Amino acid sequence: MSTSDTLPVSNTRALRLDGVALAAALATLVCAAPVVVVLLLAAFGSGQGVTFGANLTRDGAIGTFTLMLAGGGGAIVFGAGAAWLVSLCKFPGRGVFEWLLVIPLAAPSYVLAYSYTSLTWAGGLIPYRIEGFWGAAFIYAVGLYPYVYLAARAAFVSQSSCAIEAARMLGAKPLSVFWRVALPLARPGIAAGGALACMEIAADYGAAQHFGLTTLSTAIFRAWYAHGSSQAALQIAAVLLVAAVAFLIIERYARGRAAFGGGSSRWRPLPRYELGPIAGGAAAVFCIALIILGAVAPLAWLARLALLHANVEDVIGPFVNSVLLSAGGALLTLVLAAAIAVAARRMGAMGKTSMVAASIGYAAPGAVIAMGMLALFAMAREAGWVGGFGTGVALIALFWTYAARFASAGVQPIDAGLARLSRGLDASARTLGAGPWRRFLRVDLPIAAPSLAAAALILFVEILKELPATLILRPFDFDTLAVKASTYASDERLLEAATPALLIFVAGLLPILLLTRGIAKTRAGAHE
Amino acid sequence: MFSLSRRAFALGASATALAACNPSSGGSEENFVNIYSARHYDADRLLYNAFEETTGIAVRVLPANAEQLLERLRAEGDATEADLVVAADAGNLWRIKDAGLLQNVTTPALEAGVPTRLRDPDGAYWGFTKRARVIVYRKDAVRPEEVASYDNLADARFRNQIVMRSSTNVYQLSTLSSRIERLGAENARAWAAGVRANFVRDPQGSDTDQIKAVAAGEAQATVCNHYYYFRLQQSDDPADREIVDKVGLVFPDQAGAGTHINISGAGVTLHAKRREKAVQLLEYLVSDAAQAMLAPLNVEYPIRPEIAPAPGLAALGTFKEEEIPLDALGRHQAEAARIFEEVGWR
Numbered sequence: 001m002s003t004s005d006t007l008p009v010s011n012t013r014a015l016r017l018d019g020v021a022l023a024a025a026l027a028t029l030v031c032a033a034p035v036v037v038v039l040l041l042a043a044f045g046s047g048q049g050v051t052f053g054a055n056l057t058r059d060g061a062i063g064t065f066t067l068m069l070a071g072g073g074g075a076i077v078f079g080a081g082a083a084w085l086v087s088l089c090k091f092p093g094r095g096v097f098e099w100l101l102v103i104p105l106a107a108p109s110y111v112l113a114y115s116y117t118s119l120t121w122a123g124g125l126i127p128y129r130i131e132g133f134w135g136a137a138f139i140y141a142v143g144l145y146p147y148v149y150l151a152a153r154a155a156f157v158s159q160s161s162c163a164i165e166a167a168r169m170l171g172a173k174p175l176s177v178f179w180r181v182a183l184p185l186a187r188p189g190i191a192a193g194g195a196l197a198c199m200e201i202a203a204d205y206g207a208a209q210h211f212g213l214t215t216l217s218t219a220i221f222r223a224w225y226a227h228g229s230s231q232a233a234l235q236i237a238a239v240l241l242v243a244a245v246a247f248l249i250i251e252r253y254a255r256g257r258a259a260f261g262g263g264s265s266r267w268r269p270l271p272r273y274e275l276g277p278i279a280g281g282a283a284a285v286f287c288i289a290l291i292i293l294g295a296v297a298p299l300a301w302l303a304r305l306a307l308l309h310a311n312v313e314d315v316i317g318p319f320v321n322s323v324l325l326s327a328g329g330a331l332l333t334l335v336l337a338a339a340i341a342v343a344a345r346r347m348g349a350m351g352k353t354s355m356v357a358a359s360i361g362y363a364a365p366g367a368v369i370a371m372g373m374l375a376l377f378a379m380a381r382e383a384g385w386v387g388g389f390g391t392g393v394a395l396i397a398l399f400w401t402y403a404a405r406f407a408s409a410g411v412q413p414i415d416a417g418l419a420r421l422s423r424g425l426d427a428s429a430r431t432l433g434a435g436p437w438r439r440f441l442r443v444d445l446p447i448a449a450p451s452l453a454a455a456a457l458i459l460f461v462e463i464l465k466e467l468p469a470t471l472i473l474r475p476f477d478f479d480t481l482a483v484k485a486s487t488y489a490s491d492e493r494l495l496e497a498a499t500p501a502l503l504i505f506v507a508g509l510l511p512i513l514l515l516t517r518g519i520a521k522t523r524a525g526a527h528e
Numbered sequence: 529m530f531s532l533s534r535r536a537f538a539l540g541a542s543a544t545a546l547a548a549c550n551p552s553s554g555g556s557e558e559n560f561v562n563i564y565s566a567r568h569y570d571a572d573r574l575l576y577n578a579f580e581e582t583t584g585i586a587v588r589v590l591p592a593n594a595e596q597l598l599e600r601l602r603a604e605g606d607a608t609e610a611d612l613v614v615a616a617d618a619g620n621l622w623r624i625k626d627a628g629l630l631q632n633v634t635t636p637a638l639e640a641g642v643p644t645r646l647r648d649p650d651g652a653y654w655g656f657t658k659r660a661r662v663i664v665y666r667k668d669a670v671r672p673e674e675v676a677s678y679d680n681l682a683d684a685r686f687r688n689q690i691v692m693r694s695s696t697n698v699y700q701l702s703t704l705s706s707r708i709e710r711l712g713a714e715n716a717r718a719w720a721a722g723v724r725a726n727f728v729r730d731p732q733g734s735d736t737d738q739i740k741a742v743a744a745g746e747a748q749a750t751v752c753n754h755y756y757y758f759r760l761q762q763s764d765d766p767a768d769r770e771i772v773d774k775v776g777l778v779f780p781d782q783a784g785a786g787t788h789i790n791i792s793g794a795g796v797t798l799h800a801k802r803r804e805k806a807v808q809l810l811e812y813l814v815s816d817a818a819q820a821m822l823a824p825l826n827v828e829y830p831i832r833p834e835i836a837p838a839p840g841l842a843a844l845g846t847f848k849e850e851e852i853p854l855d856a857l858g859r860h861q862a863e864a865a866r867i868f869e870e871v872g873w874r
Contacts (some may be wrong), residue, residue, distance in 0.1 A: 122744030212732030
């Protein structure tokens with residue numbers, strides 16, 4: 001590993017205000033605003049709290065934490081394991097698995113939960129019941145491992161073959177290379193993916209609620225729906241948000257100052273280990289199992305239900321709306337995320353702080369961010385800046401909420417991409433007299449282009465799956481696939497919910513396949 | 529890869545442009561009415577279509593959860609575009625009224641259409657369909673008289689034999705609220721604790737999931753809204769239809785206070801911009817024509833006893849309804865939530 005090319009960051013640089021810094025500050029402000037509003041309302045809002053909010057909060061915190069350990073831990077093991085196998089080993093089917101392993105990304109947790117329930121609960125096809133705590137942990141592990149897989153795979157692929165070859169020449173066995181060279185090198189990527197998975201778990205409501213679990217997220221809704229106290233809901237949400245800040249800081253700290261710039265700019269095809277028949281077979285079974293559990297089984301069951309009651313005509317409009325919203329939302333969030341990620345690289349502590357600030361929203365349920373957004377709207381309305389919540393305002397509010405909620409999902413991959421950019425390059429550009437914008441456009445952007453594309457695709461899929469904020473903030477007569485699936489499911493009409501749920505999968509599939517292709521091509525010199 | 533991201537940019541830009549010129553932003557043609565609805569039935573759309581045909585007034589709907597709609601209404605204040613709010617539980621309707629977001633409306637047609645007990649005393653909301661909270665039991669393990677009352681579910685006879693859905697669900701909150709109204713908080717708590725003690729597992733899943741668990745022999749009885757039973761009976765999935773053969777349905781407390789019932793209802797928003805049209809739609813919802821349409825489509829009970837229910841429902845015969853003012857379901861909701869929390873009914 002090479003930290004030697006990291007130039008010391010001068011303090012004066014941290015404070016210089018240039019155009020890029022201003023853009024980043026503005027982007028941070030936009031992404032953090034609804035979260036800040038939620039925190040302010042929780043602290044100073046009027047309205048009744050719930051007297052036993054403390055119990056709810058404590059139980060919820062324990063529930064969220066244990067689910068993160070079990071579900072997030074499972075996702076990390078599955079994701080990092082699969083990424084290592086397809087990146088650094090040779091075994092039958094590897095080339096196909098490389099693509100297919102990402103597919104579960106298209107499935108929202110709530111869809112997986114409903115599908116597995118109908119598949120395994122009373123009257124279902126499989127007698128082993130997916131339920132309770134372990135049911136939810138299972139759903140998260142098989143549904144969220146692609147976040148880790150993607151990040152870890154990008155990290156494995158971009159590793160310098162030199163380090164690995166050196167280790168091999170020194171006589172290290174494959175497993176030893178994995179533990180002592182590849183894994184430490186990929187740690188930032190795995191940490192970033194794991195952090196995304198854990199924050200998804202913290203923010204998830206649908207699956208946890210379905211399995212009857214008390215998490216901070218379900219506690220928010222319990223306070224809000226059952227106790228009718230949106231004030232108490234905001235207070236529990238504030239606890240979740242503060243915990244997210246702590247989590248993000250710990251995660252960044254654990255990742256350390258390690259700046260893993262490529263040790264060499266000369267790329268050669270990665271040396272892959274040829275696995276023997278038994279190990280190769282086991283690797284193939286592992287990958288197949290992940291694909292079946294995370295996608296094929298729930299998809300097939302949904303397809304069966306959808307065939308029993310097809311309502312294709314109903315979902316054409318929502319399909320179009322979903323794609324438009326996701327594309328627009330992804331674009332806006334991408335621009336903001338890119339500004340923040342670049343600033344975080346350039347501006348030392350201040351940049352890192354804005355990165356954390358913009359990332360908090362990812363841990364909050366969409367409904368909470370939407371509440372913050374509604375409060376912002378109410379303030380703007382009282383100030384006379386906007387009129388009613390018409391179509392235009394609703395769409396702005398929605399896009400804004402998506403940015404606040406998902407900036408982190410964009411910032412993380414872009415930041416990981418920029419991490420590969422050796423600081424020497426930036427320094428050279430500065431020495432040659434390039435200004436901040438020029439460096440941004442001519443150095444940072446081209447180098448980060450693959451990760452920008454990856455971030456755009458992840459954002460597209462995230463917004464496609466998003467439910468509560470869309471439900472609350474969308475304009476009249478503007479349904480999306482997620483809204484359609486949820487309104488049917490909340491009415492316990494799983495057959496009718498199956499078609500839109502299936503279409504969320506389908507609409508997410510293309511971007512996801514593009515995403516894998518992008519990563520395979522990331523590595524200069526990659527062939528096959 | 530760079531070319532890909534350029535294409536993505538172009539796609540995103542056109543998407544934003546398209547979304548911006550969405551035609552449904554109103555304006556030129558004012559002949560419509562806007563509904564915030566917490567009911568998500570396809571039947572409702574058919575009903576609105578019928579209203580559109582008879583009156584020429586277009587109906588635009590925004591479906592979401594009741595709590596979320598309330599939050600949105602609150603933020604929108606007098607700028608709201610919503611004229612009518614529809615919700616599937618008296619407790620939810622009461623909450624929206626309590627937040628000061630509904631206006632009182634009284635017309636002869638509404639008064640004639642809705643029995644006094646099934647509407648807000650001030651006219652803030654009006655019921656337009658009824659649902660009964662019934663007990664579903666496993667035929668081969670339980671005799672119907674063993675589940676003749678909600679009280680039976682708290683008997684030691686059913687230790688480890690009961691499944692229930694989560695107390696967060698508004699139907700459960702309303703069921704307990706009705707007991708608080710009738711029997712007092714202490715009795716309500718004792719019942720909830722008794723039922724809780726009989727759980728075979730922690731609450732999870734939906735009403736339908738509970739029925740399926742009973743049919744599969746995982747439990748002997750549960751409580752659910754009556755129409756979920758009929759939906760399974762009429763499902764396109766043969767596996768669903770088999771379930772119904774294994775379970776029986778009881779209207780509880782026929783010898784006592786009667787079966788707990790709830791309403792779907794609607795109210796005109798405080799700041800409705802199209803108040804007359806909203807009232808017109810409200811009156812339509814309780815009209816004979818709409819009632820005759822809604823009942824068979826959704827297997828709910830019509831709001832007035834003299835209108836015939838759907839054939840399947842009629843076959844079950846008539847039953848005695850618990851007679852409490854339905855705003856009690858809202859008034860006691862917070863206390864019901866607290867009791868559930870205290871007895872550990874998650």
